[in-house]
Each structure stands twice: as structure tokens, then as C-alpha cells.
Amino acid sequence: MLLITQTALELGFLYALVAMALFLSYRILDIADLTTDGCFVLGAAVSVTLAGAGYPILAIPAAMGAGACAGFVTAFLQTRLGVPSILAGIVTNTGLYTVNLMAMGWRSNASLLRVDTIFTLLRDTGVGGGYSDLLLAAVVTLAAGGLLVLFLGTRLGLSIRATGDNRDMVRASSVNPTFTVTVGLCISNALTALAGAMVGQYQKTVDINSGTGIVVIGLACLIIGETVLGRRTVVKGVVAAVLGSILYRFLYAVVFYTKVVPVDCLKLLTAAIVGLAIAAPSIRRWAAFQKRKLAAGRKGGT
Amino acid sequence: MLDVKSISKTFHPGTANEKKALSGLSLHLEAGDFVTIIGSNGAGKSTLLNAVAGVFYVDAGSIVLGGRDITFQPEHRRSRGIGRLFQDPLRGTAPSMTIEENLALAYLRSAKGNPFSRLSKKDRAFFRERLALLGMGLEDRMGQPVGLLSGGQRQALTLLMATLVPPQLLLLDEHTAALDPAAADKVLELTQRIVADGHITCLMVTHNMSQALTVGSRTLMMADGGIVLDLSGPERAAMTVDDLLRKFREGTGRELDNDRMLLSD
Numbered sequence: 063m064l065l066i067t068q069t070a071l072e073l074g075f076l077y078a079l080v081a082m083a084l085f086l087s088y089r090i091l092d093i094a095d096l097t098t099d100g101c102f103v104l105g106a107a108v109s110v111t112l113a114g115a116g117y118p119i120l121a122i123p124a125a126m127g128a129g130a131c132a133g134f135v136t137a138f139l140q141t142r143l144g145v146p147s148i149l150a151g152i153v154t155n156t157g158l159y160t161v162n163l164m165a166m167g168w169r170s171n172a173s174l175l176r177v178d179t180i181f182t183l184l185r186d187t188g189v190g191g192g193y194s195d196l197l198l199a200a201v202v203t204l205a206a207g208g209l210l211v212l213f214l215g216t217r218l219g220l221s222i223r224a225t226g227d228n229r230d231m232v233r234a235s236s237v238n239p240t241f242t243v244t245v246g247l248c249i250s251n252a253l254t255a256l257a258g259a260m261v262g263q264y265q266k267t268v269d270i271n272s273g274t275g276i277v278v279i280g281l282a283c284l285i286i287g288e289t290v291l292g293r294r295t296v297v298k299g300v301v302a303a304v305l306g307s308i309l310y311r312f313l314y315a316v317v318f319y320t321k322v323v324p325v326d327c328l329k330l331l332t333a334a335i336v337g338l339a340i341a342a343p344s345i346r347r348w349a350a351f352q353k354r355k356l357a358a359g360r361k362g363g364t
Numbered sequence: 365m366l367d368v369k370s371i372s373k374t375f376h377p378g379t380a381n382e383k384k385a386l387s388g389l390s391l392h393l394e395a396g397d398f399v400t401i402i403g404s405n406g407a408g409k410s411t412l413l414n415a416v417a418g419v420f421y422v423d424a425g426s427i428v429l430g431g432r433d434i435t436f437q438p439e440h441r442r443s444r445g446i447g448r449l450f451q452d453p454l455r456g457t458a459p460s461m462t463i464e465e466n467l468a469l470a471y472l473r474s475a476k477g478n479p480f481s482r483l484s485k486k487d488r489a490f491f492r493e494r495l496a497l498l499g500m501g502l503e504d505r506m507g508q509p510v511g512l513l514s515g516g517q518r519q520a521l522t523l524l525m526a527t528l529v530p531p532q533l534l535l536l537d538e539h540t541a542a543l544d545p546a547a548a549d550k551v552l553e554l555t556q557r558i559v560a561d562g563h564i565t566c567l568m569v570t571h572n573m574s575q576a577l578t579v580g581s582r583t584l585m586m587a588d589g590g591i592v593l594d595l596s597g598p599e600r601a602a603m604t605v606d607d608l609l610r611k612f613r614e615g616t617g618r619e620l621d622n623d624r625m626l627l628s629d
């Protein structure tokens with residue numbers, strides 16, 4: 063039981079980086095960035111390959127750099143070449159499939175056997191004892207979250223936030239929205255790749271399809287967190303990403319061990335939750351309208 | 365200060381919707397000029413302001429601001445020297461960000477801004493002092509999202525943001541038209557004060573005929589993408605709203621027709 067809790071927490075912290083990335087792209091920039099799936103695998107592929115070659119620590123920033131490049135391509139497609147933003151993400155994502163195979167040495171999966179990962183390195187120092195994996199996952203995620211909050215308070219961060227709010231105003235403050243979108247997507251994809259890089263070394267394996275649906279799961283986490291915390295400020299948003307991700311992993315664990323629903327159905331369930339949550343305002347409006355119609359009908363009838 | 369030399373702009377050229385919005389328009393402003401612009405719907409007033417601000421590039425002609433040719437400068441570069449307000453009070457501010465964050469963004473126009481610097485105590489004190497000038501109590505609500513403010517408050521804040529770093533040129537496009545009369549008066553009064561205090565060169569489109577004659581120092585009348593009347597000095601001082609309407613009729617052979625037009629206060 064303790065082990066299950068611990069694993070859920072570890073995975074929760076690691077995948078929270080994806081939810082944080084989506085907080086930046088989806089909530090702040092108002093862009094549904096479908097690069098996420100491929101970018102997660104890219105981070106994992108770079109990380110596992112470099113760890114396999116003996117550079118587990120270097121692997122992390124390298125993976126983030128690769129993710130930032132993927133974000134740059136998506137941003138370039140939509141800001142300079144006029145590709146609609148959703149399509150831009152899909153195009154990059156498709157291209158990444160090949161890039162990811164390449165990063166894994168043209169194989170569809172790669173594993174780490176008897177080599178150091180950042181997790182084993184920390185375990186060997188004895189810091190954190192039996193909780194060293196959790197410690198590392200939590201520290202990395204909380205540090206990334208803290209830096210993200212700090213960054214969004216800088217002038218550049220403020221102009222990125224204004225981009226999703228009012229692009230006219232960004233231009234009026236002498237900043238090019240093309241630039242802010244680009245920086246925003248580079249950072250969010252670096253975060254996604256960081257998640258992939260950490261998960262890759264944590265699980266000591268990467269598969270070309272391991273990113274499928276990550277974007278929806280990340281959104282689910284964010285929405286769960288926001289439902290608990292509300293979504294007013296940047297700090298709340300980042301905390302919501304972490305909290306939501308942990309809750310999601312607990313939910314996942316519960317489903318996995320109690321088998322209330324078959325685990326294979328979890329993606330469908332997640333998709334349904336995300337679809338409903340995003341549709342909630344429309345559904346609420348529709349319900350209110352039906353109620354009014356009903357009330358008007360009753361009045362007319364009597 | 366501003367030199368607009370025979371600029372033209374045609375929208376959707378070569379289609380059934382082709383529309384010549386500016387035709388060979390020229391305009392010269394001295395530093396410190398405060399010019400009001402009136403004209404019928406579709407005369408090209410907004411298009412002129414958009415052309416100067418760089419929303420699109422003109423088809424022909426050139427625009428020089430403060431000695432620099434800005435004809436081919438993109439909008440975000442021009443905004444370093446040009447402040448702008450629209451009719452819609454929602455267009456100038458970011459609703460989900462706080463008042464001080466909005467002001468911080470406007471402050472980016474100053475050259476010394478380091479992109480990684482954060483709001484300092486000094487910035488906050490400066491913002492607070494400037495907000496107090498509006499006399500709306502906004503200085504005590506600096507941490508609140510702008511979305512909570514009324515239209516008049518938002519427009520006053522936008523005005524402050526546009527002039528926080530004094531612009532070379534301020535463009536106002538019927539910026540009081542969507543406000544209730546009290547708020548409109550307040551925002552206009554603030555505009556006059558800020559423009560006078562900062563010696564800002566200003567182009568203001570208005571739908572209010574008497575305002576066009578009393579505010580500022582020069583009045584332009586536009587029709588069909590050109591300037592048909594340019595009034596200043598004693599001639600302007602002696603002009604009444606009726607004279608103005610008659611002049612328009614004589615100049616264009618049509619009545620001045622604007623759906624938002626106010627003939628008096």
C-alpha cells in the first residue's frame with residue numbers, strides 16, 4: 063500500500079511537468095499545442111539514449127533543448143508561415159515520430175540496463191533513503207514550477223501572459239506577439255521534454271508510442287487541479303498542475319488495483335472527463351436555456 | 365513632427381469588394397499639435413489612424429514620424445513612439461492581468477526595460493502616483509484584475525498606459541464614444557490634461573461636432589479618403605457647428621452623415 067502511494071506520488075510529480083507545460087500553452091497563451099505527445103517521447107528518447115551512453119545528467123538539459131526546438135518549429139509554423147495553430151502542432155508531432163526513432167538509434171524502443179540514471183545516482187549517495195526517487199521527482203518539478211512562476215512575473219513573462227489575453231495590447235507595448243508566442247511554446251515544450259526525460263530515466267525505458275494521449279492526460283490533470291483550487295492566479299495554476307497530476311495518478315492507482323473499470327478503458331475515461339470539463343460552460347448555458355424555455359412554456363400553458 | 369505624404373490604401377483590390385479607403389492623403393503635424401478629425405461614416409478616419417499606427421502598410425506614399433521614415437516599420441516597432449486608444453475600452457488592456465501588471469507592460473515601451481526584470485518597489489510607487497492623477501481610486505486597487513473595472517475606468521487606464529512613457533504621437537479613435545456621458549466627460553478631461561502636461565502631439569477622431577471645434581488647436585474634416593477641410597487659428601475660433609456642416613456640404617456636395625454624430629453637448 064505504501065509502495066503504491068509512493069509510486070503514485072512519484073509519477074504524479076513527474077507528469078505534473080506536462081500539466082505545467084499545458085498551463086503555459088493552453089491556459090496562458092490560449093494555444094492547444096498538439097506537439098506535446100511527440101515532444102514527450104522526444105525528451106524521453108534523448109534522455110534514455112544519452113543516459114545509455116553514460117551521460118544521465120547531461121541528458122536532462124539536452125532533452126529540454128530538444129523539446130524547445132520542437133516548440134520553436136511549431137511556433138514558427140503558426141506565427142510566420144500561417145499554419146493554423148492546431149495543425150502546426152500536428153505537423154510537428156508527425157515529423158517528430160521520425161526524429162524520435164532517430165534519437166533511439168532507429169529502433170522503436172530503448173532500455174537502460176545496468177547503467178546509471180539520475181535516480182540511481184541519487185540513491186547511491188544515500189540522500190533521501192528509500193524516498194530518494196520521490197525526493198528527486200518532487201525537487202525537479204517544484205523547482206521547475208517555482209522558476210515558471212518567477213518567469214511569468216518578469217516583463218517578458220507578463221507580455222507572454224498578455225499574448226493570450228489581448229494581442230493588440232502586446233503590440234501596443236512594442237512587443238511582437240510572434241516573439242512571445244515563440245518563447246512561450248519553446249518553454250512549454252522544454253517542460254514537456256523535461257517530463258519525458260525524467261520519466262524515461264525513471265522507468266529506464268522509452269517506447270516510440272509512449273507519448274500517445276499525454277496531451278489529454280496533462281489537460282485532465284490541469285482541469286482536476288483547477289477544479290479543486292480555482293483558476294485565478296499564476297501561482298494557483300502551477301500548483302493546480304502539480305496537485306491535479308498527483309490526484310490523477312492516485313485515481314489511476316485505484317483503478318489499476320481495484321479494477322473498478324478495466325485499465326484499458328482509462329484513456330477513454332480520461333478523454334471523456336476532459337471533453338466534458340471543457341464543454342462544461344456550453345452545457346451549463348444549454349441547461350439554463352432549457353430551463354428558461356420550460357418556464358416560459360409553463361407560463362404560456364396556464 | 366508627423367509627415368504623411370500622399371498615402372493611399374485600397375482594401376481587397378481587384379475584387380468585387382474593392383474599396384479605396386485613402387486616396388493620396390497628405391498631412392503635416394507640428395510638435396505639440398492637438399488635431400481633431402471629423403467626417404462621415406466610412407470617410408477613412410480610422411483607416412488614416414491605422415495607417416499611421418502600422419496596422420497595415422500603405423499602398424503608396426510615405427509616413428515620417430519625428431524625422432524617421434516609418435512607412436515600412438511593423439506595428440510593434442512603431443508603438444514605441446505611438447500611443448493609441450480605440451472606441452472599444454476592452455481593446456487596450458489585458459482583462460485577466462492586474463492593474464499594475466498592465467501598467468508594467470505599458471512601461472516596456474521605455475528603452476531601459478530589461479526583459480527579465482520584475483516589478484520593483486520604485487515601479488509600483490511610480491504607477492501609484494500616476495494612477496492617483498486619474499482621481500478614480502485605482503491606486504488602491506493595483507492588485508485587482510482589470511476585467512473588474514468599468515468601461516470608463518478601463519479607458520482612463522488605457523489612456524494612462526498609452527502615455528506612461530510619453531509617446532511622440534497619440535492616436536485617439538473616438539475613444540469616448542462607447543462611454544456613458546459622465547465617463548466620457550471625465551476621460552476627455554483627462555485626455556486634455558495629459559496631452560497638455562506632456563506636450564504630446566495628438567490626433568483625435570471624434571463624433572462630437574462641438575468638441576471637434578473646442579478641443580485642441582486644429583480641426584480636419586475627412587471625406588472619401590481625403591481631407592476636405594483643415595481649420596486652425598482665428599478661422600477655427602470663429603467657426604460654429606452650423607458653419608462646419610455648411611462647409612462640409614459645400615466641399616463635398618453631401619450632408620455630413622455619421623450615425624454616432626452629436627451636434628452639441
Ligand SMILES: Nc1ncnc2c1ncn2[C@@H]1O[C@H](COP(=O)(O)OP(=O)(O)OP(=O)(O)O)[C@@H](O)[C@H]1O
Pocket residue numbers: 375376383384385403404405406407408409410411412622
Ligand atoms: N480592414 C478593412 N478591410 C476592408 N475594408 C475596410 C477595412 N477597414 C476599413 N475598410 C473600409 O474603408 C472605408 C473607410 O473606413 P474607416 O473605418 O476608416 O471609416 P471611418 O471614417 O472611421 O468611419 P466611422 O465613422 O464609421 O468610424 C470603409 O468603407 C470601410 O468599409
Ligand SMILES: [Mg+2]
Pocket residue numbers: 409410411537
Ligand atoms: Mg472609425
